[in-house]
Amino acid sequence: xxxxxxxxxxxxxxxxxxxxxxxxxxxxxxxxxxxxxxxxxxxxxxxxxxxxxxxxxxxxxxxxxxxxxxxxxxxxxxxxxxxxxxxxxxxxxxxxxxxxxxxxxxxxx
Amino acid sequence: xxxxxxxxxxxxxxxxxxxxxxxxxxxxxxxxxxxxxxxxxxxxxxxxxxxxxxxxxxxxxxxxxxxxxxxxxxxxxxxxxxxxxxxxxxxxxxxxxxxxxxxxxxxxxxxxxxxxxxxxxxxxxxxxxxxxxxxxxxxxxxxxxxxxxxxxxxxxxxxxxxxxxxxxxxxxxxxxxxxxxxxxxxxxxxxxxxxxxxxxxxxxxxxxxxxxxxxxxxxxxxxxxxxxxxxxxxxxxxxxxxxxxxxxxxxxxxxxxxxxxxxxxxxxxxxxxxxxxxxxxxxxxxxxxxxxxxxxxxxxxxxxxxxxxxxxxxxxxxxxxxxxxxxxxxxxxxxxxxxxxxxxxxxxxxxxxxxxxxxxxxxxxxxxxxxxxxxxxxxxxxxxxxxxxxx
Numbered sequence: 001x002x003x004x005x006x007x008x009x010x011x012x013x014x015x016x017x018x019x020x021x022x023x024x025x026x027x028x029x030x031x032x033x034x035x036x037x038x039x040x041x042x043x044x045x046x047x048x049x050x051x052x053x054x055x056x057x058x059x060x061x062x063x064x065x066x067x068x069x070x071x072x073x074x075x076x077x078x079x080x081x082x083x084x085x086x087x088x089x090x091x092x093x094x095x096x097x098x099x100x101x102x103x104x105x106x107x108x109x
Numbered sequence: 110x111x112x113x114x115x116x117x118x119x120x121x122x123x124x125x126x127x128x129x130x131x132x133x134x135x136x137x138x139x140x141x142x143x144x145x146x147x148x149x150x151x152x153x154x155x156x157x158x159x160x161x162x163x164x165x166x167x168x169x170x171x172x173x174x175x176x177x178x179x180x181x182x183x184x185x186x187x188x189x190x191x192x193x194x195x196x197x198x199x200x201x202x203x204x205x206x207x208x209x210x211x212x213x214x215x216x217x218x219x220x221x222x223x224x225x226x227x228x229x230x231x232x233x234x235x236x237x238x239x240x241x242x243x244x245x246x247x248x249x250x251x252x253x254x255x256x257x258x259x260x261x262x263x264x265x266x267x268x269x270x271x272x273x274x275x276x277x278x279x280x281x282x283x284x285x286x287x288x289x290x291x292x293x294x295x296x297x298x299x300x301x302x303x304x305x306x307x308x309x310x311x312x313x314x315x316x317x318x319x320x321x322x323x324x325x326x327x328x329x330x331x332x333x334x335x336x337x338x339x340x341x342x343x344x345x346x347x348x349x350x351x352x353x354x355x356x357x358x359x360x361x362x363x364x365x366x367x368x369x370x371x372x373x374x375x376x377x378x379x380x381x382x383x384x385x386x387x388x389x390x391x392x393x394x395x396x397x398x399x400x401x402x403x404x405x406x407x408x409x410x411x412x413x414x415x416x417x418x419x420x421x422x423x424x425x426x427x428x429x430x431x432x433x434x435x436x437x438x439x440x441x442x443x444x445x446x447x448x449x450x451x452x453x454x455x456x457x458x459x460x461x462x463x464x465x466x467x468x469x470x471x472x473x474x475x476x477x478x479x480x481x482x483x484x485x486x487x488x489x490x491x492x493x494x495x496x497x498x499x500x
Contacts, residue, residue, distance in 0.1 A: 009328035009335070014269060014307055015208035016321060016329040021314035 029057060031102055033079030036094040042069060044091035051083040051092060074102065111291040111355070118249035119144030119282045121290070122188070122214050122274075125256035127158045128296040131212075132183035132303075135163035135174035139193040140226045141278035142216035146188055168193035172200035172211075179209035179271075180317055182308030184260065187211065190278060191218035194232045198239075204271045205240030206333055207317050210263030210303075211271040213241075214256060217378065217429075218278040219465040227466020228278040230378065234430035234439045240333055242272040242340055243407040247381045249286035252276045254357055257296060261347045266306045268340045275406075277379040279466070291355055299354045337408050344405060361410035362417045363402045366392060370399030372423040372478060377403045377440065380427060380462070380469055387474035398478060409443070415451060423456045423485050425477050428493075429463050437492045456485040462496035473497065 013019045040051070047068030052060040059077035060070040084092045116124070122145045126134070134153070136146040152158040161178075165171045168189050179185040189197060194215055204211050215233055219225040233243065242262060246252040252274065259272035276282060307315060321329050345361065352358035365385050367373055376384045381402045391398045401417045401424075418424060428438025435442055441459035448454065458481040463469045473496055484491050 006324050007328060009331040012325070012328055012332050013315075015206065015317060016319075016325070016332070017207075017307060018316040018319055019307075021316075023316070 028075055029078050030073075030075045033074075033077060033097065033102060035097055035099075036079060037074060037077065037097045038072065038079070038081065038084050038092045039095040040070070040072065040087075041091045041093070042066075044089045045069060046089055046091075048088060050086055050088065054082055054086055056080065056082065111289040111295065113287065114290045115285055115287050116249070116290070117144060117283065117285050118252050118276065119216075120148050121249050121253045121286075121288060122256055122276070123148035123152065124290065125253045126186045126212075127152050128291060128293060129186075129212075129257055129260045129300055130184065130297075130302075131158070131160050131186040131260075133161045133163065133175070133178035133185045134187065135165050135171045135178065135185070136187045136189070137165050137168050137171045137193060139168070139190045141218060141228075141282045142188045142190040142193070142214070144282065145214055145216065149186075168196040169200060172197040172204065175211045175213075176200060176204050176207065176209055179204070179211050180207065180309050182303070182305040182310070184264070184303045185209075185211045186213070188214040188216065190216040191220055191226075191232045194236060195220065198236065201236060201239040201241065201271075203318065205337075206329070208269040208306075208333075208336065209271060210260075210269055212256065212259040212263055213271065213273045214252070215273050215275045216278045216282045217275055225465040226278070228280050228379075228429075229464045229466070230275075230429040231431070231464075233273065233275055234428075234432070236273075237407070237439065240270070240337055241407060242268075242270055242337070242344065242405075243275065244272070244405055245275045245377045245403065246281065247379055247402065247404075249281060249284070250288040250357070251359075252281060253288055253290070254351065254355065254359070257291070257300060258347055258351050258359070260303075261300050261350070262340065262344050264303050264305075265343050265347070266304075268336070268343050269306055270336055270340055275378060280379045289355075289357075295354060299350065341405075341408050341410065359404060360413065361405035362413040363404055364417050365400040365402070367399030367401060367417060367421075369397070370421060371397040372399075372425060372481060373418055373421045374398070374400045374474065374477075375403065375418075375424055375426045375440070375444065376400065377406065377427075378429065380429065383469060383471065384427075384474055387471040390471055391475060391478060396478065403440070409447075411447060411451075414444070414447070415453060418453070418455065421455050423458065423481055425458045425460065425481050427463075427469075427477075428459065428461045431461055431464070431493070435493075441492065456481070458484060458491035458494075460491070460494050460496050464495075467497060469496065
């Protein structure tokens with residue numbers, strides 16, 4: 001295993017604690033997605049907010065510019081597809097995604 | 110100086126926790142630990158100890174509550190036994206890995222089946238690798254003293270590890286013994302208020318107990334290992350401080366009439382007192398015999414042990430637990446490995462005695478000596494030999 005980015009044991013915090021808050025912001029869990037991303041068709045969307053409620057990674061957030069709609073955050077979305085499965089109007093569907101596009105615009109809506 | 114009192118050992122353990130001003134006690138009652146937590150519950154309810162007593166629904170919850178309490182920076186105590194310790198199992202590793210200075214009295218008892226509430230060391234021997242500091246008491250005074258010492262060591266910023274104080278169920282827990290109870294001012298001077306190295310503080314947030322990816326797990330374990338090994342000089346230092354403060358001195362390995370002895374008994378816990386009496390008798394009978402007692406079990410005091418057995422021809426290692434499928438009890442297995450690695454080669458006889466509350470008498474020790482001397486002369490092995498088993 002390459003030791004790039006590894007911490008020597010003496011430098012670990014007591015009890016392997018994370019000594020600062022909010023460190024999960026640095027984890028780009030979006031790169032777990034495999035070749036596809038969920039896309040919302042706002043023509044079909046009825047603003048029920050189910051995608052926002054059920055997303056296990058809080059990858060949907062209210063759109064400040066269009067009330068009732070939700071923006072998708074590709075930085076966190078792991079591509080689990082629960083939103084695609086649960087949308088009552090089938091407004092969310094899969095779109096092919098190239099590996100190099102994973103880190104593209106956060107808002108895909 | 111302290112007061113001379115006659116007290117049940119369980120109550121003395123609870124009184125020690127009170128003298129140490131514990132902040133949180135989370136415990137579930139189990140024989141033979143019950144009197145310890147029952148008395149602590151009374152002390153809290155009656156306003157003699159300003160602490161939170163958390164009456165949890167299981168030992169798994171007890172240790173979990175202790176982890177939370179210690180992580181919040183509170184001086185934390187619990188106590189358990191046997192199945193209760195087994196139920197704590199997975200959380201015990203978390204307590205040491207998160208470096209939480211919890212103190213726990215373990216009233217040693219056998220494990221089921223058959224159901225047995227009586228003493229042996231099966232419970233703690235199944236928890237050898239939990240990463241806790243582990244000490245063994247031989248009598249009531251030692252239980253009291255080791256409990257106070259446990260807080261001092263656990264909370265030292267050079268240590269930050271949980272400590273288990275082992276006391277034999279019933280043989281110690283339920284016996285009234287004369288002992289010296291220290292004064293509050295003496296304990297306060299020895300053990301000042303706890304200043305945690307880090308704690309869950311909303312003003313300075315940290316996270317504890319997160320995922321350790323393969324890139325960090327090995328380093329985390331290395332840090333734990335070094336912490337436990339590194340606690341050794343601090344444990345000794347605080348025993349020296351204890352001797353100065355209270356006049357009673359303790360060592361990681363203690364000896365009795367071991368000088369120039371050809372054969373040494375190796376014991377842990379209360380069995381040591383019977384053994385001392387047996388050694389006296391055998392010495393009177395002209396036998397070259399002495400005793401070595403393991404007080405500090407984790408981290409194991411290798412050099413102290415080697416110094417204590419130096420020159421002995423035979424060791425009689427008495428295990429109070431089985432390690433099924435291995436050709437020796439847990440203590441003998443470890444000592445043989447250690448001796449082999451150090452190139453020291455006394456004849457090591459291994460007996461398993463006192464399982465599930467079976468008494469071990471002076472006569473048993475005499476028989477072990479006879480058999481060991483014969484076996485050593487003929488080169489016959491004695492290992493994992495159960496004392497007094499009815500054929």
